[in-house]
Every structure is written in structure tokens, then in C-alpha cells.
Amino acid sequence: MKVVNQLTPSIDGKGLMMGRHGYTDDFADKNALIIKVMRSPHPYARIVSIDDAEAKKLPGVELILSYKDFERRPFTRAGQGYPEPSPHDKFVFDEYVRYIGDEVLCVAAVDEATANKALKYIKVEYEILTPILDFETAKQHSVIIHPEPEIHEMFPIGFKPLENVAASYHMHIGDVEKSISDSEVVIKESFYTQAQAHSMMEPHTVNSRFDYQNRLVLYSSTQTPFHVRRIISQALQFPLSRIRVIKPRVGGGFGGKQAIHGEIICSAVSIRTGKAAKLTYTRKEVYESSYTRHPMRLDITLAAMKDGTLKAIDCYVLSDTGAYGEHALTVFMVAGSKVLPLYNKVDSVRFYGDVVYTNHTPAGAFRGYGAIQGNYALESAVDILCQKLGMDPILFRQKNMIKEGETSPIFSIMGEGTEGTAMNMDTCKLDYCVKRGMELIHWNQKYPRTQTKKDIVEGLGMAIAMQGSGIPYIDMGAATIKLNDDGFYNLLVGATEIGQGSDTILAQIAAEALMTSVDKVIVYSSDSDLTPFDVGAYASSTTFVSGNAVLKAAETMKHQLIIESAKALGSEFKDIEFDGEIFNDSKHQKQISLKDLSNRLYYNHDQKQLMVTESYVGHKSPPPFMAGFADVSVDLLTGEVKVNHYVSVVDCGVTINPKLAQGQVEGAIIQGMGMTLYEDVIYTKTGKLITNDFMSYRIPTRMEIPSMTTEFAESYEESGPFGAKSVGEIGIDTPPAAISNAIYNACGVRITSLPITPEKILKGLKKLKEHSI
Amino acid sequence: MLVNLIVNGQPRSIEVAKGEFLLDTLRHLDYLSVRRGCDSSSCGVCTVLVNGKPTPSCSLLTVRLDQQEITTVEGIAKEAEKLATHFGHEGADQCGYCNPSMALTVYAMKKELKKPTLEQIKAYLVGNLCRCTGYQAQHIAILHYLEDQS
Ligand code: FES
Numbered sequence: 001m002k003v004v005n006q007l008t009p010s011i012d013g014k015g016l017m018m019g020r021h022g023y024t025d026d027f028a029d030k031n032a033l034i035i036k037v038m039r040s041p042h043p044y045a046r047i048v049s050i051d052d053a054e055a056k057k058l059p060g061v062e063l064i065l066s067y068k069d070f071e072r073r074p075f076t077r078a079g080q081g082y083p084e085p086s087p088h089d090k091f092v093f094d095e096y097v098r099y100i101g102d103e104v105l106c107v108a109a110v111d112e113a114t115a116n117k118a119l120k121y122i123k124v125e126y127e128i129l130t131p132i133l134d135f136e137t138a139k140q141h142s143v144i145i146h147p148e149p150e151i152h153e154m155f156p157i158g159f160k161p162l163e164n165v166a167a168s169y170h171m172h173i174g175d176v177e178k179s180i181s182d183s184e185v186v187i188k189e190s191f192y193t194q195a196q197a198h199s200m201m202e203p204h205t206v207n208s209r210f211d212y213q214n215r216l217v218l219y220s221s222t223q224t225p226f227h228v229r230r231i232i233s234q235a236l237q238f239p240l241s242r243i244r245v246i247k248p249r250v251g252g253g254f255g256g257k258q259a260i261h262g263e264i265i266c267s268a269v270s271i272r273t274g275k276a277a278k279l280t281y282t283r284k285e286v287y288e289s290s291y292t293r294h295p296m297r298l299d300i301t302l303a304a305m306k307d308g309t310l311k312a313i314d315c316y317v318l319s320d321t322g323a324y325g326e327h328a329l330t331v332f333m334v335a336g337s338k339v340l341p342l343y344n345k346v347d348s349v350r351f352y353g354d355v356v357y358t359n360h361t362p363a364g365a366f367r368g369y370g371a372i373q374g375n376y377a378l379e380s381a382v383d384i385l386c387q388k389l390g391m392d393p394i395l396f397r398q399k400n401m402i403k404e405g406e407t408s409p410i411f412s413i414m415g416e417g418t419e420g421t422a423m424n425m426d427t428c429k430l431d432y433c434v435k436r437g438m439e440l441i442h443w444n445q446k447y448p449r450t451q452t453k454k455d456i457v458e459g460l461g462m463a464i465a466m467q468g469s470g471i472p473y474i475d476m477g478a479a480t481i482k483l484n485d486d487g488f489y490n491l492l493v494g495a496t497e498i499g500q501g502s503d504t505i506l507a508q509i510a511a512e513a514l515m516t517s518v519d520k521v522i523v524y525s526s527d528s529d530l531t532p533f534d535v536g537a538y539a540s541s542t543t544f545v546s547g548n549a550v551l552k553a554a555e556t557m558k559h560q561l562i563i564e565s566a567k568a569l570g571s572e573f574k575d576i577e578f579d580g581e582i583f584n585d586s587k588h589q590k591q592i593s594l595k596d597l598s599n600r601l602y603y604n605h606d607q608k609q610l611m612v613t614e615s616y617v618g619h620k621s622p623p624p625f626m627a628g629f630a631d632v633s634v635d636l637l638t639g640e641v642k643v644n645h646y647v648s649v650v651d652c653g654v655t656i657n658p659k660l661a662q663g664q665v666e667g668a669i670i671q672g673m674g675m676t677l678y679e680d681v682i683y684t685k686t687g688k689l690i691t692n693d694f695m696s697y698r699i700p701t702r703m704e705i706p707s708m709t710t711e712f713a714e715s716y717e718e719s720g721p722f723g724a725k726s727v728g729e730i731g732i733d734t735p736p737a738a739i740s741n742a743i744y745n746a747c748g749v750r751i752t753s754l755p756i757t758p759e760k761i762l763k764g765l766k767k768l769k770e771h772s773i
Numbered sequence: 774m775l776v777n778l779i780v781n782g783q784p785r786s787i788e789v790a791k792g793e794f795l796l797d798t799l800r801h802l803d804y805l806s807v808r809r810g811c812d813s814s815s816c817g818v819c820t821v822l823v824n825g826k827p828t829p830s831c832s833l834l835t836v837r838l839d840q841q842e843i844t845t846v847e848g849i850a851k852e853a854e855k856l857a858t859h860f861g862h863e864g865a866d867q868c869g870y871c872n873p874s875m876a877l878t879v880y881a882m883k884k885e886l887k888k889p890t891l892e893q894i895k896a897y898l899v900g901n902l903c904r905c906t907g908y909q910a911q912h913i914a915i916l917h918y919l920e921d922q923s
């Protein structure tokens with residue numbers, strides 16, 4: 001291959017480094033109205049009255065909107081396909097506010113100072129209600145967070161709002177109780193994961209205006225432009241055909257921009273005023289009033305025989321979706337569906353639980369999407385079991401984990417909101433990943449621990465993981481390729497570049513198939529008027545789903561080119577060979593270049609535009625796999641943990657762009673490490689999120705990163721474009737368990753709640769000491 | 774108030790409110806490479822050079838910068854392009870939101886430190902947060918850029 005799997009710099013990196021315009025706010029109208037949102041100071045309250053008379057008198061205040069200005073029409077902001085597997089439980093504005101930071105009303109004014117001043121002039125009287133701030137008490141609590149009658153599920157997801165349950169689920173294979181009682185060694189543990197915040201560098205940003213055709217045009221920093229268009233139309237009853245959503249360059253998403261944020265409010269302001277408007281979240285709003293990862297409690301029971309044969313996995317999950325149910329069911333499902341198949345040889349599995357409402361910041365999609373929570377619990381539990389078995393955790397995994405050619409019944413049972421899709425693991429190089437990782441981390445020399453200094457111990461730990469590649473039979477992507485005069489192409493895709501490099505890798509796929517270079521494939525992505533449909537950037541779907549669409553389109557284009565060249569040369573289709581530049585009929589010694597053919601098509605003979613569109617929807621979702629290894633130091637005096645080295649060996653099929661794939665893995669490893677060690681989420685007793693800026697919410701800086709070694713297994717996935725699977729999420733899954741296992745191996749302390757802070761370790765060390773006396 | 778700034782070597786006179794921050798002034802003047810990531814001077818995305826020193830523009834009052842030299846990435850285009858080439862080779866660019874400000878900081882570091890070590894580079898750039906890359910590829914690219922004599 002000439003372009004795919006080769007070193008190819010991103011097509012946009014230079015322009016972005018040089019500061020060229022490109023992000024949402026760069027396209028805001030200079031005189032756009034500035035929108036500011038008043039946010040609830042109470043975790044749960046009913047709005048009794050709003051007095052905005054003074055604010056309205058302020059010069060420069062254009063519009064104030066509250067629940068009184070909208071019809072009550074529930075929808076979900078989740079940004080998923082339709083019908084959504086998330087409950088329709090949100091109104092543009094509501095009489096009730098359900099968390100500190102929830103939307104009360106908005107002001108649109110000529111400038112920011114005026115908008116802020118107006119907010120101060122508005123008096124809102126609340127009836128304060130008792131909130132639910134502990135998700136373990138939410139189910140069937142006497143307080144009901146969503147009593148409103150209009151809300152509903154789109155299809156059965158176990159939605160029971162009167163019990164504060166946004167979704168629930170139960171599945172089992174075999175008789176779990178029996179397998180457990182028949183087993184020789186059983187362990188049981190509960191794990192807690194926190195509400196990690198995406199912390200993308202570009203805050204949620206949107207701007208809107210009416211164009212000269214009187215259509216509503218939005219620029220939005222979103223991962224799902226087509227869903228955004230649909231949801232705006234639903235929520236505001238504004239014709240879909242009059243909305244254009246353009247996704248320009250996006251400054252990071254990680255799932256946080258899958259859902260709708262300010263788009264509806266911003267559109268409403270433009271619709272009512274006819275004027276341009278913009279809404280940019282403050283960093284505080286990004287933390288308090290967008291979405292987090294779903295915090296979870298996972299109760300795991302593992303049962304095995306003394307020889308290390310795993311017999312049963314029993315997993316109960318309680319997930320906290322916060323005030324609204326975006327992605328409630330599906331994130332919960334993935335905690336099972338993309339974790340449990342790792343150990344596919346068990347006799348029985350049970351996976352069940354509830355997703356409950358609380359009066360906290362809502363949870364939504366976040367890279368890893370349940371799999372990271374499930375992985376932390378299961379892969380920690382496996383090490384706990386190995387400890388009890390007295391077995392090397394690597395030997396245990398090698399014996400029990402899924403292998404190439406095998407399958408798991410989980411795949412057909414658990415989908416995302418509906419049933420799943422049965423599939424065999426046509427590519428699964430986990431075996432290699434584990435072996436190679438052991439070498440790179442020097443497992444045999446260093447496991448389990450080495451004492452480097454008097455008070456410093458080093459430990460090794462590892463975990464295995466899997467993810468998916470899009471949602472089969474649901475996620476669809478389409479691509480259009482247009483031939484231009486002079487013989488270069490435009491590639492139009494709905495696929496959504498959010499910094500992960502999709503524009504580049506899709507151009508590579510097209511270039512490879514058309515045997516040309518990346519600079520001859522000009523990409524334009526994610527504009528609801530101009531590009532074909534795509535569900536957007538989520539569920540690790542772009543390389544696999546959109547990539548397959550691009551490959552199909554490129555092949556169809558090639559076919560058409562050969563037809564046209566045959567016509568031009570007076571040859572037969574079968575006699576033409578095309579090398580990307582020249583169409584050669586060697587039999588009759590005739591040839592024409594792509595450049596001449598294109599110019600002929602547009603200027604001289606048989607004039608016609610060559611343009612093809614192809615679509616793709618997956619019939620399976622081949623999982624990428626990886627083994628992650630952590631080498632950590634624990635300071636026994638301070639409880640501080642340093643990750644010295646992190647080894648990732650990944651099977652994501654063929655890497656379309658090896659360096660960008662490595663970037664996806666390493667960026668995700670550091671986000672996963674952040675969740676494991678630093679990113680603490682603190683709510684006050686009254687439900688206020690106080691970790692709401694970069695100082696109180698600590699994402700990893702340059703100083704904390706370990707050295708990282710990242711390698712890819714040789715692997716070719718038949719169903720993927722040029723053998724590729726996905727790579728966007730898999731990297732984030734292993735750090736919590738691998739680091740936590742390494743800490744245990746270093747100092748004997750097992751931490752079962754994230755993040756693993758020095759305080760927790762010191763406490764654990766103290767306990768160990770007490771026990772040993 | 775009328776303030777006279779020197780932006781990328783060009784004198785720019787502009788009427789600003791007393792409490793206006795340089796970040797907003799520069800964006801009004803269409804230096805859109807200067808971007809906002811936070812409200813607490815803690816992300817580094819808005820960094821510009823003030824008389825050659827990397828400084829978060831979100832925390833500088835424009836009125837206090839009369840006659841000062843401000844450099845945005847547009848003012849160091851050649852160096853930024855060179856750095857970008859090395860980023861491209863390492864796959865160190867992702868969303869790019871943090872990149873112009875980082876280019877400016879790297880440029881200032883190159884002038885200030887002779888042959889900085891990896892640890893020195895990390896320390897110099899610690900205020901430039903990046904949520905996408907995991908930093909390692911950036912550091913490799915920066916080391917290559919510093920060695921690049923072209
Ligand atoms: S915008 Fe974050 S430091 Fe200035």
C-alpha cells in the first residue's frame with residue numbers, strides 16, 4: 001500500500017498550527033447577539049416566579065426566554081440516531097430545575113456585559129425541593145425527579161421515572177447461582193467510578209443566523225451535525241429543510257460534543273429575533289452544565305476452579321445518569337457488552353442493574369462509554385481472583401480470554417438499546433498483545449514488585465480490553481467523490497472530524513483506492529446541506545463505517561473513470577488498466593491521462609460531471625483489542641503514585657495512519673490515567689460541583705505523563721477498509737485496572753474507587769500495617 | 774480609551790473599554806488564532822508573546838499594554854510552519870486548538886534556552902494544556918524542531 005498504513009501528516013495540522021480560522025467562534029457574526037444562560041443555584045426546585053421587568057428595560061437587552069415561551073415538548077439532547085434509546089425527558093426550559101447549573105432562562109443582548117448585567121436584574125423565586133444527591137438511594141426514593149407526565153421512552157428501555165429509574169436491564173446466560181456454588185474459589189467486590197469530565201480545550205460553542213434564503217444556519221462545535229439538525233427541528237418545530245448545520249473544526253470532543261448543548265437556545269434566539277446570535281459556554285458551564293461520564297457502582301462476583309478455569313461472572317451495575325437520561329441505557333449496556341466477552345469461556349454470566357436519576361450534572365457519552373467502567377471492575381476483580389488462586393494473572397488471562405475465531409453469546413444478546421449482533425472474532429490478536437506487552441514492560445524481570453529506594457516500591461500491573469467499531473445495522477456513513485477538471489477529487493463526507501484525524505484518514509483511504517496522493521483528494525466534511533449523511537463521530541465508528549463508505553465510493557469512481565476512459569479511447573472496458581494517472585489500453589497501444597480525461601469530460605467531449613455516492617452500514621462491529629501494562633512507583637510515605645512507563649499493544653487491524661492511530665491510543669491512555677489518578681469530582685453536601693475549572697479539576701499536565709510505548713499487532717480485518725478496525729476509544733479502557741493492579745502489586749493496597757488518591761493509598765497502607773501487627 | 778498596540782510589528786490603534794482583556798481585543802481585531810479555553814488563566818490556549826514573553830492574553834488588560842509588542846502566531850508564520858512539519862511527522866497534532874499558543878511558547882523557549890532537555894521543555898510548556906495528544910508525541914516533535922537547522 002502506498003498511502004494507507006504509511007506516514008502521512010494530517011492534512012490540516014499546518015494550517016491550524018499557523019492559526020488559520022476554522023473553529024466555531026471564528027465564524028460568529030461580528031454583531032451576533034450574545035446569549036447568557038441563567039443557571040439554577042438549587043439542585044432541585046420549582047420556579048415560582050420570574051420577574052424580568054427591570055432587565056427588559058436595560059438598553060441592549062433583546063430577548064429573554066424561559067419555560068413560559070415554549071410549548072412543552074419533551075425531547076432528548078443525546079445526539080443519537082432516531083428513535084433514540086434515551087428517554088425524552090428534557091424541555092427547552094422547564095418549570096423545574098434539577099441540578100445546580102440547570103437552565104433557568106436565557107438573555108440575548110448586544111454584548112456580554114449587558115447580558116450579564118441583565119441576568120443580575122432578573123429575580124427568580126424558587127420553591128426549593130429536596131434533592132437526591134446519593135445515587136445509591138435514588139431508586140424508589142420518596143422524592144421523584146421526573147414526575148412530569150409528558151416524558152416517555154421511544155421503545156422499551158426499562159424507563160420508570162416514578163421510581164427515578166431512567167433505564168434498567170437484566171440478562172443472564174446459564175445458571176449463575178449454580179455455577180458459583182459449584183466453583184472452588186469465589187471473590188466478590190464492589191467498585192466505584194467517578195463522573196469524569198471531558199475537559200476538551202474548546203468549550204461548547206455555537207452561533208446562528210438567517211441567510212439570504214431565510215434559512216437558519218448554525219456553526220456548531222458538535223460531533224453529530226445531522227442529529228443536531230434533527231433535534232433542533234423536533235424541539236422547536238422548525239422545518240428541517242430550513243436548517244443548515246455546519247460543523248467546522250472542533251477543538252476536541254471525546255463524546256462530550258455528541259449531545260446537544262446550546263444549539264437549541266441559540267436557534268430559538270435567532271428564530272425569534274431574526275438576528276445572528278452566539279452562545280459560548282464558560283469553562284465553569286462546561287464542567288457544571290454539560291455532561292460527565294456516568295458514575296457507577298459495579299458489584300462483581302467471579303467464580304473459578306482451582307486450576308484457574310473461570311466459571312461465572314456476575315455483575316450488577318448501578319449507574320448515575322444525573323438529572324437527565326442522555327445515554328443512560330446504552331452506556332450501561334456497554335459496561336457489559338464490551339467487557340464480558342473478554343472471558344468468553346465461562347459457563348454462565350449475569351449482567352443487570354439500573355440507571356438512576358439524581359440531582360447532579362447529567363451524564364452522557366464519554367470515550368470508553370461504559371467499557372472503561374466495566375473494564376476497571378472486571379480487570380481488577382480478575383487480579384483479586386488470581387491473588388486468591390495463587391495464579392499469575394497473565395497465565396489466568398491467557399487461559400480464559402477470547403481468542404481469534406471464537407465468539408461470545410454476549411454479542412447477540414446485548415446491543416445498544418436493542419438486541420445485539422452475533423459475530424465471530426475474525427481478528428483477535430490479544431494473545432500476541434499480551435506476549436509482546438510482557439516483553440516491552442519486562443514483566444518476567446520486574447513482576448510483581450521491586451523496591452527501588454527505602455520508601456519507594458515499583459509494581460507492574462496489566463489489563464486487557466476490547467471496544468467496538470460502530471453499531472451494526474444502525475450506524476451509517478456515506479461518502480461522495482467528485483472528479484474535477486485537471487484530475488483531482490473532492491471527497492464529501494458526513495463523517496465528523498473532531499480532532500481525531502478522520503478527514504486525513506478518509507482522504508488516505510480514497511487516495512489509496514484511487515491510486516493517487518492525499519493532496520489530490522480534497523476533503524469537506526460535516527455540513528448538513530452539502531455532505532451526505534453520517535451519524536457522526538461516536539461509537540468508534542468513523543474509520544470502520546465511514547471509511548468503508550469512502551472505500552466503496554472510491555471504487556465506484558474508479559469504475560466510472562474506466563468506463564469514461566474506454567469511451568474516450570474507443571477501447572473496451574476490460575482492456576483498460578488504470579494506475580491512478582494513466583488509463584492504458586496496452587493491447588491497442590492507446591492511452592489517456594486522468595488529467596486529459598477530466599478536461600475532456602468538462603470542456604470538450606461527452607461532457608458530464610463524474611460524481612458518485614456510496615453508503616455503508618456495518619453488519620458487524622469488529623472489536624479492537626489491546627493489552628495495557630503499567631509500571632508504577634508508590635511512595636510509601638506520601639502515598640503518591642507515579643506511572644513510570646505505560647505499554648500499549650493494540651490490535652486495531654491495519655492502521656490507516658500509524659502515527660495518528662498512535663496519537664489516539666496515547667491521548668486516550670493519558671485520559672484514562674487522569675481518571676485513575678487525578679480527576680477527582682467533588683460535590684458539596686448541597687449538590688454543588690466545586691471541581692469546575694482547570695485548577696480544581698486536575699487533568700494530567702506534561703509533568704505527570706509516563707513514557708509511553710505503543711505498538712500495533714499485525715492484523716487484517718477483512719470487513720474493514722484496507723483491513724482496519726477502530727482505534728478512537730480502545731486506548732482509554734485499560735489504565736484504571738492496569739494502574740490499580742500495579743499499585744496493588746507494588747504495595748499490597750487494593751483501591752476499589754476512582755480516582756486513586758494518595759490519601760486512599762495511605763489509608764490502605766495503614767490498614768495493612770495494623771493487620772500485620 | 775484609545776490604546777496603541779504593536780501587533781506582529783504593525784501599529785494598531787483601538788478604542789477599548791477599561792476592563793477589556795487582550796484576548797478579546799485581539800479577536801475583535803481578527804487575530805482569530807488567539808482562542809479561549811478557560812476563565813481562570815489556567816489552560817494556556819490564549820497565550821501570546823508580550824515583548825517576547827509567553828503570557829496568557831485572557832488575563833491582561835488591554836489598556837495597560839500601550840506601545841507594547843504583541844506577537845500572535847501569525848507573526849511567526851515561518852517558525853510555526855516548521856514546527857507543524859515536525860508535528861505532522863510525529864502525528865502530534867489532533868484537534869489543534871492548543872497548537873498556535875504552543876507554537877508561540879516553543880518559539881520563546883527556543884530563544885531563551887540553549888538545547889533544553891526533555892525535562893526543561895516540559896517545565897517550560899507546563900502551562901500549555903492539551904487534552905488530546907497525551908503530550909509525548911508533541912515533545913518528540915519539539916525536540917526535532919529544536920534540532921532542525923533548515
Ligand atoms: S483562556 Fe485559558 S489561560 Fe487564557
Ligand code: FES
Nearest residue numbers: 868869871903905
Ligand atoms: S490537540 Fe487538542 S488540545 Fe491539544
